[in-house]
Amino acid sequence: MKIGIVCYPTFGGSGVVATELGLALSKRGHEIHFITYNQPVRLELLGNNVHFHEVNVPEYPLFHYQPYELALSSKLVDMVKLYNIEILHVHYAIPHAYAAYMAQKMLGEENIYVPIVTTLHGTDITLVGNHPFYKPAVTFSINKSNAVTAVSQSLKDDTLRLFNIKKEINVVTNFIDLTKFDNGFTDCQRGMMATENEKIITHISNMREVKRIPDVIRIFNNIQNQIPAKLMMVGEGPEREPAERLCAELGISDKVVFFGNSNEIDRILCFSDLFLLPSQTESFGLSALEAMASGVPVISSNTGGIPEVNEHDFSGYLSNVEDIEDMTKNALHILTDEARLAQFKANAKVQANKFDIHQIVPKYEAIYQTTLDACKVS
Secondary structure, eight states: OEEEEEOOOSSSHHHHHHHHHHHHHHHTTOEEEEEESSOOTTOOOOOSSEEEEEOOOOOOTTOSSOOHHHHHHHHHHHHHHHHTOOEEEEESIIIIIHHHHHHHHHHHTTTOOOOEEEEEOSHHHHTTTTSTTTHHHHHHHHHHSSEEEESSHHHHHHHHHHSOOOSOEEEOOOOBOGGGGOOOOOGGGGGGTSOTTOEEEEEESOOOGGGOHHHHHHHHHHHHTTSOEEEEEEOOSTTHHHHHHHHHHHTOGGGEEEEESOSOHHHHHHTOSEEEEOOSOOSSOHHHHHHHHTTOOEEEEOOTTHHHHSOBTTTEEEEOTTOHHHHHHHHHHHHTOHHHHHHHHHHHHHHHHTTBHHHHHHHHHHHHHHHHHHHHHO
16 A cells, blocks of 8 residues: 555653554555644654655745644645655644645545544544644544544543544554664663662653653652652653753752753663653553663653553552552552562563554555545445
8 A cells, every 4th residue: 555644753651652653554565644834853764665755845935833733735736646645644634634635625626535534642632633723623623534543442431522533433542663672782781870779760752742751750759759760751842841940949950861852762661660651641651651662660640541541459550540659659669579570571561562562653555555445335
């Protein structure tokens, strides 16, 4: 199949999943065309089966906000015609599904029909999409898609609760390429991050308010008051500077490392003993899955799709949102017993195996084929 993939080219979960999916599909013989405004951060190799097409948005003083949806729709039309793309897989309802529908209608004027598969990732539904200004457009975009998927049962339930959806929504969970976490780093390299007697705690996110970054800092502070520990903070976002100030106020700046965005997630997780994800909500919790793939148990909130990923008292522990004390207690329960820590690390890998990319990609292939077949019939 010739598949066009539209996504945000950023470090966020939806962009990562879209990129990894496209690369996996290319290895299975499909021709993949990424269409977005920058080359996706995890798209390292282009070749015969993987192509990138940049969406340029001309600057016009007339527009207070430049019309990305218009530029994207036009680019989709051009790329479908130039490369004979058979199906579009768009990640995020707005603006991508909205733009794809406009492209579909423009192509229809030339008797070219390209079906749309829309994957809902979370923020497009629970935060942006539910705003009164955008809700009609999101509802329309979902209902006009030829097929719709959601990355967790929780997100599917939220979508059906918040919107008047007439389309069937298929749950196809996020996934992970376990081979990328089968690393060969040596123990001596751990010394670059912490001393031998210090436990390494990690958090990875885009550091928005929903991630509850102050809770991460306070949980770590409680942990380091009991045992020697270091905190690795990976990612960029509006909550980074307040987090750095909070560390200074608590007197733990020397025990917290802020990496910013990083392409060495696997290396950082390889040395980690525990992962913190106390989010207000998560549609899935991809960062937690990446941690578990590296054998890192997870201390998390029990909100959204996280319980579908992190199994309580097996791969880690779940607590109510804001319950810093319970998360601290659970973290220390794991970290203060070496045998228990080793067991949780092993369990985390077992849990991650349930989301192996090789089990998930065929589900998308089946959806593509079913969608194409249905369009041929109609």
